[in-house]
Amino acid sequence: MSLLGYAHWWKTRTGSGGRRSVATADQPGRSVAVYHLGTTSYGEVHRLQQRLQAARRAGSGVDTLLLTEHRPVFTLGRSHPVPNLRVVEEVVRQYGIEIVPTERGGDITYHGPGQLVAYGIIALKGWGMGVTEYVSGLEETVIGVLADWGLRGERSERGRGVWVEGRKIASVGLNVRGWVTMHGIALNVDTDLGHFELINPCGMADVEVTTMAAEVGRQVALDEVAEAFVFHFGRVFDCAAKLQPIPGREKAQRGR
Amino acid sequence: MVGGLVAEWYRADGAEVAPGEPVCRLECDFIAFEIEAEGAGVLRHRRPAGSIERKGAILGVIVSRGEGLPPDEELRALEARATAAIEAPAAPAGRGAAALEQAPAVPGTHRGAAAAGADDLAEPGPAAVVVPFPARGARAEAGADGHAVPLAEPGGAIPGLPLWEEGEATARADAEAAMGRQDGAMQPEPASRLARIADEAAATAEVLSAHVCVSWARAREAAAALSDEWHPFGPKPTVEDLAVRAIARALAEAGLNAGPAGVVVVEPDADRSFAVENPLDEEFRRMVQARADGGGSFERAEWVVVSLMPLGVERLEPRLSGGRLAFGLGAGPEGQGTITMRYDSMLFGEGEAGRVLARVRSLVENPYRLWG
Numbered sequence: 366m367s368l369l370g371y372a373h374w375w376k377t378r379t380g381s382g383g384r385r386s387v388a389t390a391d392q393p394g395r396s397v398a399v400y401h402l403g404t405t406s407y408g409e410v411h412r413l414q415q416r417l418q419a420a421r422r423a424g425s426g427v428d429t430l431l432l433t434e435h436r437p438v439f440t441l442g443r444s445h446p447v448p449n450l451r452v453v454e455e456v457v458r459q460y461g462i463e464i465v466p467t468e469r470g471g472d473i474t475y476h477g478p479g480q481l482v483a484y485g486i487i488a489l490k491g492w493g494m495g496v497t498e499y500v501s502g503l504e505e506t507v508i509g510v511l512a513d514w515g516l517r518g519e520r521s522e523r524g525r526g527v528w529v530e531g532r533k534i535a536s537v538g539l540n541v542r543g544w545v546t547m548h549g550i551a552l553n554v555d556t557d558l559g560h561f562e563l564i565n566p567c568g569m570a571d572v573e574v575t576t577m578a579a580e581v582g583r584q585v586a587l588d589e590v591a592e593a594f595v596f597h598f599g600r601v602f603d604c605a606a607k608l609q610p611i612p613g614r615e616k617a618q619r620g621r
Numbered sequence: 622m623v624g625g626l627v628a629e630w631y632r633a634d635g636a637e638v639a640p641g642e643p644v645c646r647l648e649c650d651f652i653a654f655e656i657e658a659e660g661a662g663v664l665r666h667r668r669p670a671g672s673i674e675r676k677g678a679i680l681g682v683i684v685s686r687g688e689g690l691p692p693d694e695e696l697r698a699l700e701a702r703a704t705a706a707i708e709a710p711a712a713p714a715g716r717g718a719a720a721l722e723q724a725p726a727v728p729g730t731h732r733g734a735a736a737a738g739a740d741d742l743a744e745p746g747p748a749a750v751v752v753p754f755p756a757r758g759a760r761a762e763a764g765a766d767g768h769a770v771p772l773a774e775p776g777g778a779i780p781g782l783p784l785w786e787e788g789e790a791t792a793r794a795d796a797e798a799a800m801g802r803q804d805g806a807m808q809p810e811p812a813s814r815l816a817r818i819a820d821e822a823a824a825t826a827e828v829l830s831a832h833v834c835v836s837w838a839r840a841r842e843a844a845a846a847l848s849d850e851w852h853p854f855g856p857k858p859t860v861e862d863l864a865v866r867a868i869a870r871a872l873a874e875a876g877l878n879a880g881p882a883g884v885v886v887v888e889p890d891a892d893r894s895f896a897v898e899n900p901l902d903e904e905f906r907r908m909v910q911a912r913a914d915g916g917g918s919f920e921r922a923e924w925v926v927v928s929l930m931p932l933g934v935e936r937l938e939p940r941l942s943g944g945r946l947a948f949g950l951g952a953g954p955e956g957q958g959t960i961t962m963r964y965d966s967m968l969f970g971e972g973e974a975g976r977v978l979a980r981v982r983s984l985v986e987n988p989y990r991l992w993g
Contacts (some may be wrong), residue, residue, distance in 0.1 A: 442653070470653035496652055496654060524650075536651070537652075539652040540652075540654065541652065542655045542657070543657050559982070
């Protein structure tokens with residue numbers, strides 16, 4: 366077999382996720398449907414989350430984990446309606462980046478290509494879990510993902526999120542209503558950090574943002590990170606995380 | 622942290638609320654927690670918006686119509702019970718709920734506390750646990766010695782230099798124009814109008830210049846790290862190679878179909894002022910051609926990258942070539958430098974030029990993205 370053929374077989378072999386699956390027989394109650402949405406614009410996923418949260422609060426629907434990668438956008442937390450920018454708003458508009466107000470906590474942040482965004486719509490009551498516990502779980506999921514790439518992620522006194530050697534690599538933002546969560550965590554895999562320079566991320570002027578690619582020193586595939594995220598999410602929360610196919614929507618390619 | 626902020630009361634003091642209606646938002650560390658009314662009634666605020674409350678505090682109460690807040694001692698007793706319930710180890714599930722559930726036990730009229738505060742937001746997270754995944758760990762080890770995991774093939778070569786003879790192209794254009802004049806006698810007007818528009822545009826066109834600061838030190842590091850993936854058996858890439866490729870990519874992303882590029886690296890033994898002032902005159906061209914040693918003719922380049930980095934010139938404004946685009950690479954002290962772009966205003970506006978340059982900077986400093 367040629368090397369290329371071998372590589373293809375290795376990637377597509379049955380049970381390629383086999384070592385990543387976790388036994389969750391002891392927790393039949395916890396399961397989460399995972400959707401990998403590919404590249405999306407912020408607005409559509411935001412609406413989808415609102416619908417899912419409303420359904421979950423009404424008692425229907427299932428716990429859902431949405432994984433996606435947004436087109437460039439700045440989002441504002443509910444309590445900080447004025448964008449905390451380092452440049453005038455004109456410049457942001459010149460870059461063609463929208464500023465979207467949301468209902469989550471926290472201050473301004475950036476989403477863009479190369480950033481894995483995970484939104485959990487989870488009924489915490491059903492999981493017997495508090496909000497802090499859930500956020501810590503999200504952070505631990507990311508710490509596990511980073512460990513897969515040989516990075517040591519840690520929590521910091523400076524705020525929620527995951528940090529690598531004092532640089533912020535993942536940010537948390539959450540909205541909980543009726544004990545159903547919405548929004549989640551954003552992990553910089555190979556994000557264009559230039560866009561972060563336009564804002565004071567999370568309202569902190571001196572925070573340095575980094576990406577997995579920059580820390581590892583080579584390119585990191587977002588799909589692999591997403592796969593690892595699903596695995597670690599299942600491990601940390603001890604739930605069956607099952608990737609669902611999305612009918613009528615093939616996964617979007619990274620637009621380069 | 623020991624508490625949370627009462628960020629906003631959605632419903633005013635004394636407003637009628639229905640069960641399930643959001644009445645209040647707590648915030649703490651990027652978490653917005655919306656509290657919903659547990660029963661119908663009249664909302665009475667106990668704590669104002671903007672106050673920071675500790676874990677287990679009662680923020681407000683839902684009472685029946687015509688009633689005020691219950692006496693403060695009663696609520697304080699409730700708070701104490703709620704806090705005790707939170708701290709009790711027997712409540713691992715729904716810790717936040719614990720405080721809420723105490724409220725309906727209030728005797729008499731109030732049907733339930735609206736909010737029991739900054740309850741479980743206040744818990745410190747468990748210590749960080751790093752569990753390395755075996756398969757990844759093995760792979761990282763394999764990659765540690767050299768670059769055992771090869772990157773994908775670098776996408777496409779830098780557009781090659783030879784494209785067409787300028788003389789031929791102009792002759793062909795002339796011939797086409799003549800043909801058009803012959804058989805297009807019926808509609809000479811649109812052609813002349815287009816020509817007029819083009820003339821006007823050309824008359825108002827100006828040469829603009831923009832520059833961006835880059836860290837060549839970072840670029841050099843990255844180029845060294847990438848050299849194996851770039852040309853496994855070939856020459857090591859220099860930062861100039863990197864810059865040309867980054868510029869080509871940024872131009873392509875900006876929708877500009879950039880043709881062949883010319884690269885001029887001026888070495889210390891060359892005449893510096895000569896290179897800056899007359900980059901495209903005959904003699905210089907011959908010199909560059911000699912340097913390129915038959916690798917393609919410099920005059921066919923549509924855009925030019927001139928590097929004066931070996932000379933230590935910090936900022937260089939190259940002359941525009943015939944191709945309406947020229948880039949200058951300059952290096953200053955401590956690995957810092959600039960990339961300057963001289964462009965024709967007919968190519969793009971200043972905002973777009975800034976965007977292109979920002980992208981070039983980002984690609985030069987993080988060349989992994991070139992293969993992303």
